[in-house]
Amino acid sequence: MITVSPKCTALGALFKNIQMAQFTLQMRGLKYLKPPPNFDHIEMPENTKLKTVPKVPIYPNNQRPPKMMKQLHLIRGPELVHNKLVHKQYGVAAVRGGRMKHVHFEVIRLALLKKLDYTRMFAVWRVDAPWQSCTKRPVGITAGGGKGHIHHYVTPVKAHRIIFEVGGQCEYAEVEYFLKVIANKMPFAARAVSQELLEKEELEAEKIKERNMNIYNYEYLIKNNVLGCRRWVKEIDYKHFGKYL
Secondary structure (H helix, E strand, O other): OOOOOHHHHHHHHHHHHHHHHHOOOOOOOOOOOOOOOOOOOOOOOOOOOOOOOOOOOOOOOOOOOOOOOOOHHHOOOEOOOOOOOOOOOEEEEEOOOEEEOHHHHHHHHHHHHHHOOOOOEEEEEOOOOOOEEEEEOOOOOOOOOOOOEEEEEEEEEOEOOEEEEEEEOOOHHHHHHHHHHHHHOOOOOEEEEEHHHHHHHHHHHHHHHHHOOOOOOHHHHHHOOHHHHHHOOOOOHHHHOOOOO
16 A cells, blocks of 8 residues: 655645646625615605604593593404505505504604604504593403493504505615514514515506405305305405405
8 A cells, every 4th residue: 555644745735836836826806786766756754753642632621531442343354445555655554354452552652763764754543542442341340230341442453554654765674674573562563664575566466356256255155155155154255255264
């Protein structure tokens, strides 16, 4: 067997490095950097910060605050009016229906106070202040005695409702992180949205509807009572066809 000394291996590695160094070429690449976006068309409102929301609605002195029912129809189904961005920039939208307490309004307001630069950005509420009363009976009281006292107020929110908007001289990548953080703190499923994202989703939904070759969808089954499905289908499915709970 032929043994190779460590000196020969070291010389071979050095010679190989010298050969590689002879064929390396230093090149200068040309980078293309995108120009910064133009924000000249954006108009800043007078009040750039979110206003504090009252915890209790104000009633006249001669009127007693009414005790309301649950009214689940206020949180069922899609939002048909306030489902688009007015300022055409960014915001947080609800994915499912739910109720917002005063605590959730304060979570949003305080989070934006820390994260948002109000010198060049602004935020706007898109939901009303808490107005629906929720009652609660004390623990340990026997049944009967009528409806309990008003405990707190909430704001019912439907799916696709815009909760608040953020805009100004900023890009979506700059505000996306803390919008997602705020959306995860909501009592219902929510997400961060932008105008480009909403327009892209609308186009995709139209393409899927045009390319769909299967006519036997949930709406067709209910309207034609296939296999007698109207006997066990919920009443809300006659209106939304299984899209919303």
